[in-house]
Amino acid sequence: MLNCKKPETGTHIILSALVGLLLLPVSTHAELHHLQSKHGFIVESAELNLDGSEYTLNADIQFHFSKEALKALEHGIALQIDIEVQAKQNRKWLWDKKIRNKVFSQRLEYQPLSEQYLITDLNTGNKHHFRSFQYALEFMGSINDYPFLGLAALQQDKKYTALVRASLNTESLPTPLRLSAYVSSDWQLSSPWFKWTIKQ
Amino acid sequence: MRKSGTVILYTGLFLFACMLAALLMMSDALRDSSQFSRLYSGLLIFTTLGLCSLVTLIFLNLRHLIQQRRNQIPGTRMTVRMIAMFTALSVTPVLVVYLFSLDFLHRGIDSWFDLRVEQALDDSLKLSKLSLDTRMRELLKQTNQMAKETSGISDAEMPFEIDELRTRTNAKEVTLMNRQGGVITSSSENTESVIPDRPSDTILLQLQQGGSYTGLDNTIRSGLHIRVVVNVTDINVVNNSRMIQALYPVSEEINTLTNSIQTSYIKYKELSYLREQLKLSFILVLTLVLLFSLFATVWTAFYFSKRHVAPIRDMAEGTRAIADGDYHTQIPIPSNDELGFLVASFNEMTQKIAQARDAAGHSQLKAETQQAYLEAVLGRLSSGVLVFDKNKILRTSNISAGKILGIPINSVTGESLENICLKYQHLEPMQKTILSHDNTEQDWREQITLFGKSGRQILMCSGTPHSITQDENEGYIIVFDDITELLQGQKNAAWSEMARRLAHEIKNPLTPIQLAAERLRHKYLHTMDQKDADTLDRLTNTIVQQVETMKDMVNTFSDYARPPETKTQAMDINTLIKEVLDLFTNLDQKTEIELNLETHLPMVNADVSRLRQVFNNLLKNAFDACEEITDSTLTITSQCISTAGTEYVEILISDSGPGISEDIMEHIFEPYVTTKTKGTGLGLAIVKKIIEEHNGVVWLENNKNKAGVSAIIRLPIMQKQDDNTHSNNTNGKTGMTS
Numbered sequence: 040m041l042n043c044k045k046p047e048t049g050t051h052i053i054l055s056a057l058v059g060l061l062l063l064p065v066s067t068h069a070e071l072h073h074l075q076s077k078h079g080f081i082v083e084s085a086e087l088n089l090d091g092s093e094y095t096l097n098a099d100i101q102f103h104f105s106k107e108a109l110k111a112l113e114h115g116i117a118l119q120i121d122i123e124v125q126a127k128q129n130r131k132w133l134w135d136k137k138i139r140n141k142v143f144s145q146r147l148e149y150q151p152l153s154e155q156y157l158i159t160d161l162n163t164g165n166k167h168h169f170r171s172f173q174y175a176l177e178f179m180g181s182i183n184d185y186p187f188l189g190l191a192a193l194q195q196d197k198k199y200t201a202l203v204r205a206s207l208n209t210e211s212l213p214t215p216l217r218l219s220a221y222v223s224s225d226w227q228l229s230s231p232w233f234k235w236t237i238k239q
Numbered sequence: 240m241r242k243s244g245t246v247i248l249y250t251g252l253f254l255f256a257c258m259l260a261a262l263l264m265m266s267d268a269l270r271d272s273s274q275f276s277r278l279y280s281g282l283l284i285f286t287t288l289g290l291c292s293l294v295t296l297i298f299l300n301l302r303h304l305i306q307q308r309r310n311q312i313p314g315t316r317m318t319v320r321m322i323a324m325f326t327a328l329s330v331t332p333v334l335v336v337y338l339f340s341l342d343f344l345h346r347g348i349d350s351w352f353d354l355r356v357e358q359a360l361d362d363s364l365k366l367s368k369l370s371l372d373t374r375m376r377e378l379l380k381q382t383n384q385m386a387k388e389t390s391g392i393s394d395a396e397m398p399f400e401i402d403e404l405r406t407r408t409n410a411k412e413v414t415l416m417n418r419q420g421g422v423i424t425s426s427s428e429n430t431e432s433v434i435p436d437r438p439s440d441t442i443l444l445q446l447q448q449g450g451s452y453t454g455l456d457n458t459i460r461s462g463l464h465i466r467v468v469v470n471v472t473d474i475n476v477v478n479n480s481r482m483i484q485a486l487y488p489v490s491e492e493i494n495t496l497t498n499s500i501q502t503s504y505i506k507y508k509e510l511s512y513l514r515e516q517l518k519l520s521f522i523l524v525l526t527l528v529l530l531f532s533l534f535a536t537v538w539t540a541f542y543f544s545k546r547h548v549a550p551i552r553d554m555a556e557g558t559r560a561i562a563d564g565d566y567h568t569q570i571p572i573p574s575n576d577e578l579g580f581l582v583a584s585f586n587e588m589t590q591k592i593a594q595a596r597d598a599a600g601h602s603q604l605k606a607e608t609q610q611a612y613l614e615a616v617l618g619r620l621s622s623g624v625l626v627f628d629k630n631k632i633l634r635t636s637n638i639s640a641g642k643i644l645g646i647p648i649n650s651v652t653g654e655s656l657e658n659i660c661l662k663y664q665h666l667e668p669m670q671k672t673i674l675s676h677d678n679t680e681q682d683w684r685e686q687i688t689l690f691g692k693s694g695r696q697i698l699m700c701s702g703t704p705h706s707i708t709q710d711e712n713e714g715y716i717i718v719f720d721d722i723t724e725l726l727q728g729q730k731n732a733a734w735s736e737m738a739r740r741l742a743h744e745i746k747n748p749l750t751p752i753q754l755a756a757e758r759l760r761h762k763y764l765h766t767m768d769q770k771d772a773d774t775l776d777r778l779t780n781t782i783v784q785q786v787e788t789m790k791d792m793v794n795t796f797s798d799y800a801r802p803p804e805t806k807t808q809a810m811d812i813n814t815l816i817k818e819v820l821d822l823f824t825n826l827d828q829k830t831e832i833e834l835n836l837e838t839h840l841p842m843v844n845a846d847v848s849r850l851r852q853v854f855n856n857l858l859k860n861a862f863d864a865c866e867e868i869t870d871s872t873l874t875i876t877s878q879c880i881s882t883a884g885t886e887y888v889e890i891l892i893s894d895s896g897p898g899i900s901e902d903i904m905e906h907i908f909e910p911y912v913t914t915k916t917k918g919t920g921l922g923l924a925i926v927k928k929i930i931e932e933h934n935g936v937v938w939l940e941n942n943k944n945k946a947g948v949s950a951i952i953r954l955p956i957m958q959k960q961d962d963n964t965h966s967n968n969t970n971g972k973t974g975m976t977s
Binding site: 110111114115116150151152153155167168169170171174210213214215216217218219221 | 268269276277279280283364367368371439441454455456497500501504505506508509511512513516517519520523
């Protein structure tokens with residue numbers, strides 16, 4: 040089960056540009072704040088392993104949430120993390136051709152009664168409880184054997200690059216929170232693209 | 240214009256509806272359960288772009304308005320006033336509502352949160368936790384007891400014991416695992432499930448570190464339940480490496496209540512966290528609504544101002560067009576209201592003005608046509624016509640009037656009779672005559688004699704008072720003819736008749752007298768003595784001589800009275816002058832003759848014998864004038880002159896005699912006017928008559944720088960062969976205008 044994320048991303052870019060223009064001073068201030076703080080996501084490692092006739096994704100991602108995001112989590116607001124994986128065919132004279140794009144989404148929420156963190160895999164619906172927030176993050180950052188790409192999709196004589204990144208889906212936030220999420224760096228939580236060449 | 244206006248209106252209404260719907264959806268999207276929540280970003284973009292479009296439209300309209308104001312287009316001030324009024328009327332209440340709404344918004348959202356409610360929710364959550372903790376402690380104790388009981392049981396025996404353990408403890412599922420989490424044996428209430436629920440790696444790690452786990456979990460299969468995992472301390476079993484997990488159900492009632500408390504608690508905490516964001520979002524929507532209302536109002540103000548001012552502007556332009564003379568301007572009727580009625584009235588007015596103007600134009604054209612016709616008729620009249628108004632100001636005249644009076648008639652039109660006569664004093668007799676008939680209402684006719692540049696002129700003048708209405712005299716119409724030549728012709732005709740009759744009457748008895756005298760002499764001369772014979776001879780000779788003289792005189796009379804019988808031919812004037820001059824040079828050799836004859840003189844069409852008579856008479860007069868003068872000179876000049884494109888042959892015979900007094904000069908060409916003692920007085924009269932018969936002119940004038948008189952003759956030259964016909968027709972005219 041795949042999440043099609045394209046329209047949301049496009050709208051988000053346009054909206055961020057519009058609101059960002061209006062709130063340029065605020066945004067600049069927020070950027071400085073971002074530089075000062077150390078929140079953000081980092082893809083430590085990622086690889087595609089051939090498992091039979093399919094490539095599976097294994098990745099290690101570190102999540103460093105901002106204070107604002109953690110505060111929101113403690114107040115019962117669920118955070119949706121999207122792990123976007125792409126496979127591109129390398130081309131010499133043209134831009135690379137995207138042959139596969141898949142998004143693995145997980146929702147992180149806090150349950151005050153049991154004082155546990157609940158991670159729900161939105162692709163499978165599986166739920167996992169964690170008493171420790173750190174354990175929850177470790178679980179969420181360990182991507183193991185996620186089926187991604189069929190072997191048949193790749194041609195032997197071509198070169199391919201895989202990319203992965205993790206980001207907080209601001210569109211899944213409650214509507215009143217989205218406005219500040221569009222412009223505040225506290226909510227612009229995203230890792231840079233992690234790239235590597237797919238070994239055939 | 241009207242169609243495009245309607246399109247703009249409907250487009251504006253459509254956009255207005257879209258914007259309104261978008262704002263409503265945005266407002267609704269702020270609710271969690273809203274179906275528009277997912278569209279929030281798109282709606283925000285749409286409303287922002289809509290507002291930007293409205294701002295652009297307003298800016299364009301404003302710029303257009305400023306340009307119109309600079310160009311002073313009619314109706315701009317009214318548009319500005321209407322827009323200002325619309326804006327002021329709408330902004331004030333909208334701003335007031337906005338400010339109050341902001342206040343209500345803050346108060347409303349703040350009122351959702353109460354410390355007591357928050358405390359109650361915290362307490363209820365704590366209570367739930369305490370209740371569950373108590374239960375969990377009991378279950379931990381129970382599970383520890385179960386672990387003790389299983390410590391002496393081997394892995395092989397456990398499948399037979401575990402069902403009993405689960406049943407006894409009322410657990411939903413009991414699983415015996417090794418320390419790595421591997422399932423040794425399991426017993427579940429749910430017989431359909433084969434695979435037991437495994438604890439997470441975190442729990443396993445916790446157990447491996449020697450602890451135990453008790454927690455409220457929510458599994459897929461069992462829903463909310465209490466999970467207890469403890470290590471099994473087993474003396475008999477090698478490695479002491481087993482753990483037991485028991486899943487205890489939570490009662491449905493507790494499950495529901497705790498879920499409800501947790502959901503309410505989370506919702507409240509979420510709301511309290513989002514309080515400021517919620518306010519910000521509502522304020523944003525409210526501000527967007529405010530801006531949309533304001534911009535829409537301003538744009539609507541622009542639209543309706545334009546629509547209302549357009550007919551007024553059209554009317555202003557129509558009025559200007561009428562002022563510029565365009566009476567066919569029709570303005571489109573905007574609506575059926577009072578403004579429409581006004582425009583319709585304006586259109587009707589312009590239509591009537593156009594009709595009146597057209598009628599006036601037709602009348603003017605008719606009047607101008609009549610005026611042109613009248614001028615054409617007057618222009619073709621040989622008689623002079625002058626029309627004076629009642630103030631004696633010259634209003635109308637014709638070309639002939641100017642020619643006859645010798646004044647530039649166009650330049651004096653519009654001047655009074657008095658001023659005209661001050662400028663041209665020779666017209667005073669005419670002024671006196673007109674003024675003498677000023678008070679008469681009857682037609683009058685009178686002969687007037689003028690002395691102008693062209694000499695004495697006799698005019699037959701008639702006057703008629705004219706009036707537009709029957710009662711009022713508007714002025715006079717003066718019609719006059721130059722009858723100088725007519726009178727001169729009559730005079731000449733009378734002289735000719737008298738000469739013819741006199742010659743006839745005198746000539747008849749002369750011959751018998753001469754014959755009788757000759758017979759008397761012949762019969763009695765030889766019969767008389769010498770003395771008497773001499774006397775008779777002398778007397779008869781005198782009679783015969785005098786009779787001859789009388790015959791000559793009578794013949795001259797006859798010549799003058801004889802009708803012209805001209806036989807014209809092409810001739811060279813120079814040759815004729817030389818021939819005639821030869822006769823006189825033999826008789827008078829003391830006079831110095833100077834001949835300036837132009838070579839290649841053009842030929843003239845003339846009767847040679849009659850022209851010889853002309854030169855004979857003129858040269859005879861010249862030699863007679865030089866007879867008593869010592870060192871007399873006679874100059875004869877012939878030349879071709881060209882005036883105003885017309886060519887003439889001019890012959891000038893200038894003597895150095897005593898000249899002619901000015902009194903006689905005026906009548907010198909009349910019969911029996913002479914300065915000589917022996918002259919008949921008919922020579923110059925005959926000269927003038929012959930020259931005029933050849934369409935020429937002749938005049939005498941005293942020399943300016945020396946003594947003597949010059950006789951000047953001008954004769955038209957013979958036209959070329961190819962335009963002979965034309966020359967025959969125009970000969971007379973050419974001769975007269977010179």
